[in-house]
Amino acid sequence: MKRRREEENGGGGEIDEALLAALESSSSGAGAGGGGGAAVELLDVKGVKKMVLAFERKLRDNIEARMKYVDQPDRFVESEVDLDEELKKMHALAASPDLYPELVRLKVVGSIVSLLGHENTDISTDVVNLLNELTDGDVIGDNEPAGLLVDELVSSNALELLVQNLSRLDEADPDEAAAVFNSLSIVENLIEVRPAVVELVCERSKLLKWLLTRIKVKEFDSNKLYASEILAILLQSSAANQLRLGQLNGVDTLLQSVALYKSRDPKSSEEEEMLENLYDCLCSVVMHPDNKDKFVKAEGVELMVIIMKQKKKLAYGSALKALDFSLTKCSDACERFVDVLGLKSLFPAFMGKVPKKSGEEVDERLISLIYSLFAGLTKDASKERLLSKFEENEYEKIDRLMEFFVKYHNRVKAESKKLDAESFEELDEDDKYLKRLDAGLFTLQLLALILAHIWLSKLPGVQSRIDLLLKQQRLSREDVKSVLQEYRDNVDDEGGKASVEAFISAM
Template identity: 30%
Template sequence: MTDINSLFKKSSESSTAGPATKKRRLDDLSSLLDKYKSGTSDDSSLPGPSKVRDDLDDNVAENADLPDEPLEDEEGGRFFGGGLSEEQKDVIDFVNNYDDQLGDEKYDKVWIRKQISKLDRIIKRNTQQRVKFYDNPSKFLDSEEELDRTIKSLSVLTEHTELYPAFVEHEGLQMISSLLAHENTDIVVGAIQLFEELTDEDVQAEEADLEVLLTAAAESGMLDELIVNLTRLDDSRRVRGSEDKPIREGEDEEPERAGVFQILNVIENFTALQTTTDILLVNNSGKGGAGDTSLLPWLLQRILVKEKPVSQNKQYAAEVLSIILQKSRISRLHFARQEYNDKNLGELSGVDALLRALASYRHFDPPVEDVEAVEFFENVFDSLSIVVQEDLGKDKLLENEGVELLLMIVKSGGKHGKARAVKVLDYALSSGGSSPLAIDFVNNSGLVPLFKQFMSSRFAEAKYHRSAEKGSVSHVSLDALLGIIGSLFRNLPESSEQKLKLVARFVEKSYEKIARLLQLRNFTTERMDRTDIVIEGERTAFLKTKPTKADDLEDWESDLEVRDAEWYLQRLDNGGYRLQLIDIVIAWLVAEDGDDDLGIKTEILKQLKEGNATLNDVKNTLEAYRNEIMPKSEFEEGEVSSDANEDAEQRYEASDLAEMLTVLMEFL
């Protein structure tokens, strides 16, 4: 039987709608979004409006010997009439009147009903012809082309987003959703393209209208159909090979690559709302509780396909995953919990898949010129950083030997890889429930690369401390290193072999690491002093503007409250946060050497005195920090669990940290 998809493409290329369906390569992501929009053709052989040729010189040569004709000034003559016959005038008048009618067309609910009714008729006619002429695709080709044009014509809704609710009410969205199961992949891709345009952020629809559209799309099963088509439009067969659907010689994968890209674009558009973001990975409609939408296993399998160079779709799959995990805690917990048994990959979890993707970069960074590979690399690290902040994610990181891999990257990876791995370890160790990870960190010789980075000559330069770390991914973050050291002190069991090894690092080589720690403190306090001078000047100037009228006082006080919050954040960014990390480590060292048996406390006091500071200054830092994080409301016993309310877990963690600070202050 003739392949309808190829037949449909051939006909489209030779019709006036041809340029609208011509596929473009995915070299430029932005150009792909215009893939199915109407274009113009320079091929004069195509039917449609004639191409005007510049034959002026030929006409002049042909008429050179003809006598000049006088211009006729009377009305209806050549001067006023342009040399047109009455029949030609009638044609032009008809076209002008038709254009005026189009310009005056009213886009309202009536128009919506007409368009949806038209779409319904065309879909039914196409279905009937497909059944009747199932063995002769050329017989239903016209209805297929008409359906394709009608789908594209609905893109005008992007200019009338207030009609989205009416479009949903009259089942227009349901019809578009049904086309995702169409046998012709061009029709499928056209329907996907339409929905992508309707939900694109550049459309600037009102949030309420967009919510109606996205919610209806989720409830109508459109999301499920999109996910089904991700498998149907398999864009990686040529790379990885496929026994179920082998690539044929001469077969073009470009349409399928375009379709996958557009589906991922639509899925990203679903993240505009929290409610629709939460259902992208988790299906809560089943009676048995939360299930899988099948999007997650597809994303995991797609990012694990080995490609060189990395394709845009592989990078986009990693980006979409990181966006969903960042915006939805339900998805993060589901991601950490789910296990899959893939025929190609074996038993697989989400964290395991991310670690496998990063394993390829354990000794080097992706080349800078390979933009897709660099973005893929960063997106995978972002996803891992997000997930390991959850207790379930920490468990999976430990279970899949993630600490060992991350330390391998810190030891022998590229510059960007080292910086990213250190940040992931900081996130993983940052809570009070990270004791198993902390032990594993030390057991895998993590102290060696940790303090090698800590003693880097870069941190000993005063110029490094004159400005805030701007989230650079090219250098290891000092704040992340300090965070890891503080977390190890907090999470390693008391008097354990691992904690003794940590303390010993600060004693060896004549307390050089204590000297570095106090050097960092001096640099940080100097920067904070400069910042405090600026803030105090701004605050004094603002206080002078205090109004005398009672009516204006309330607004002024509100403005002052906002400015105080801004000044507080400015102080944190300019050394306040780092000082908290440093002083926590100092307090832990003093606490671990309570009787000064190791000489740690004596060395700290000496170094503090050289910087005109005392242990009381350290205590003041911890006290201010404790007061900032102390929960405003108490939590109930048993309120916190792996699936509990996120606010309750944050209050529990803050309360636990505040209690730790209180204990440390007693040693000071």
């Protein structure tokens, strides 16, 4: 859903008023009382041609006046007012996206885009407002011909000029603050229509650098919120962008940004949303192997452990999620976690001592973290510290582990029975596997792998404890092995298959 600028956050009302004024101007007298003929004229090909010709004429007049009277602004100001009026009239085109191909055919898009670099920021702001309205998702929708406008904007260097214009806008001015918001909205609009823009905008411009600078600002406002959201969109599915951000010292910047909330909660739901966006960015960035090392060196593991200790409801779950992503397939992060006494925060949480209303997602994150530690720790001393946790208090953590295993085993079993019903006959095996994953199969597989690691450790009394707990639930090691076998059969990595096979044989 498209974000709308909040009135309370610096200039929100100005956007609505500016757009309303532009629409009123473009209607040429349409509205209460009549005179709507001019608006109707603009909604056909002839009207578009007339509009484009008038715009090109005013643009040429302004260029000539500026060249002729370089040091005499009063001599070209009138041409700028005329140009401004023509830009406002073009807002009417948003009512007829089916006419966008005509704009492309008339080769006017490049001229409009060029004004993003106009010396007068009032003009560039007008262009931003216009492009935001023309590219709005509600306007373009699934209209593929309208998508031609987006393609033309990209080929006319709109992405580059849009970001260049961002760097000169002064957010102390409400109109320019609104233009910043609308510029980010244009980026989101273009991505919605053409997902490839996610990487194009980062290849061709310094948007990532600008966004990092913007989220560094300590004061919260709607533009910082939107900057965090756009950054999350750019990072969530692009390994190239994740790598770029890491090279811009982005990991450190994100850690500094979330550190502001290590001992306090956000003051509003909007600020809370921004913090969630920042953590999402952090999780996306550390998905790239090159950035995991940066996360460790920037003391990201230490920061997340500190945040967990504070037990602030929102930050707790987010820090846990960031640790889950950063420790996955990263031995250095796993070792650092143990070294900074992360186990002291992890296992009380595993035993249920977490902030209220943390939910099932937190449980699954904790299970994933424990598995990552078993898979990633390489030092014998670290492994022993992890395993010793399962001996404490008469094997209470093994009891908890088995409690989770039974819960997810029953859930996946029920889903499997449902999928075997005739109503699901049309689903192939891959679809059924995905549905079982949604029902908790992946978490069940992690639990089985953890049990296998513990079993293989041959800690005194552990194996008999596991057998006893399984028997009490009318289960056996064969049920654990069955889960491991299915996991093995769906692992692409041959080395991973061999490791799981070793677990199966050992049990």
